[in-house]
Amino acid sequence: MKITKRMMNKSAPIALALRRSKRILCFLSNLPQDIIRKILGRLLIRSIMRCKYVCKSWRSMIEGEGGDFGMLHTPQPGLAFVHRDMGFEVCDEACEPLCHFDFPPPLKIYSTTYLLRVVVGSTNGLILVCGIDARLCVCNPITSEYIKLPLQPADSHVVGFGVSKLSGQYKIICGAHVYTLGRGGGCWRGIVGATGRLRLPWENAVFFNGNLHWLTIDSKENTLVCCFDLETELYSNFSLPPPDHIIYDDGYPLYLNGGYQLCVLDGRLCLCDIVQPCRTVIWQMNTYGDANSWVKAYAVGDIIGIILPLKVFANGDLLFAKSDDDQLYIYSKKTERHVKNAHLRQYKSYFYNIVTYIPSFLSLTAMGIPNVQSLSFY
Template identity: 35%
Template sequence: MLRATLFDSAQSQISKSLSETNLKDVEIRRLNGLLLIQTLVELRIYACNSITREYIDLFIPAEYVSAYLLSFGFGVSEISGQYKIVCVNADDGTGTWRRVEAGATSSFIFCFHAYIECNGNLHWTVEDSAENMSICAFDLDTERFSIFSAPAIDGLTEDRHAIDFRFNVLRDCLCLSYTLDDKVVIWQMKEHRVVESWTMMYHISIDIDCGIDDCHWKLMNVYPIKLFENGDVIMFLEEKCLIYYSSKTRNLREVCRLTEGTSEDDEACAMIYTSSLFSLKSFGVENVISF
């Protein structure tokens, strides 16, 4: 049975020093100047503020450290201002984490890599038993899941699972991006959870060679980082290089490469990070560690 488990900012435990942890393989999420760091090998979760040089080890109960562990989400309630971390898994367990019923998502499979926080909701792409893709939203205020439709995507074939869908937030709206048939495609949901408001923002022809070995454009992921007022957009391609689209010339160009190699194991992380002096001690816990 699919379960969602929630960790409130009022609870946490510490078991080892962040400095002793191998952070080579990590996933990093940002929120209001805070970072949620998930180590993929050691299966540990940290909340960190790199400016105040503080962190908390968000101890994961042993029951959740299994092959059934799927995804984490990081957000803040718009009403209470409480920071919350949601762990989506398919296993039972007890501990300091608090269970939230899966509700509408109980029959869906989560895609862990397509995740974002927008409008007080955490979002994932999910699939039903017929492998139809939808979008799951978790309301951080009501702590309830809901399901709504993804945009109608033309041209998808039996190899749809090879397409790497990614979420982002542009101009305060939920966006879905991917590459397909030598095109970069970006959709925007202009009204949150209103399926009819899905609008294709960009359908960009790919005319550059980024020199990434053994990759085809339709298999790559593309993550829009910044949308400018003039319609230009900077994007992160295949977790390796930054590319820039000019709305005036309608061309793509490579800005810089963030990795030295071209293999699929050589990856980087790029995001817009706004620092904050918010202290983790404001959460009222005793196990805030300075580094």
């Protein structure tokens, strides 16, 4: 093959970049480990994922059992959702895909089987999902790890995932049972006092302030927020905003059909309330646990369908998804209008199937969890 001058000119920038990269790596490798750790901690999550493959020492530093690196790195929230064709996807703060994954062996599935997959919730970079075989799995796509939980109990009315405040134990609730990740886990345990707390169909419990939250009805048919403390495994509850804003459909509160949802926004527990067919009010609890502190934070109008709030920006604007399309929207608090923001082309619209996700390098193996397996990527 004859190498022309033009080809040499084109390859020159590439060769220069390679030489510079080698010099940079050589320079970094001679720095103290704590300095390297701080430098890597300032990179974007996408760059850190590549750095894992530079050398064994960097990979060990990023995914090491000590977990120090995970404490240094605080990436911006992204999203995790069910992929349109198969498996799951996570993306960064710019809604750009980080990876697509599934649980081996990879399965080619049909368009209707996305209903069998659910993203339940995410805590500290770990994601709880329900796979195609209806089994709950906890995974971290950044470290390529997952664990399949024992077959869950039949009373799966409420499913949630969070971490206790004091002991730092990661727990999953499924109906009237709880599962603890780690060395002390391994089986589902019955929850004392669960009777009467789980009267709704499938609902993803919302994790906030060390507790899991979902909507329930007491013996007098009052709608309440049920709160489950992951540390003490005790229940409590508090009231919702004024009930005159609830629309009833054939005698049943609309939230039974998914139009009334809890969420977490800007560090506060919030409630999404459809008050008219084309208008949704979002309430926020200013003082956690105080039912008198509910205030209206947003009133999103002129939009048909159930909305799922995802994130509040620094200027107060709201990022949200809808239950009936694969588009993200931004609601302007100043103009009180919404505009299309990003098109998640691989997002299969289904109300439970998208959550806010903050990537981390928390290792299931380092947590002492047995039977950790590797995810399949595509």
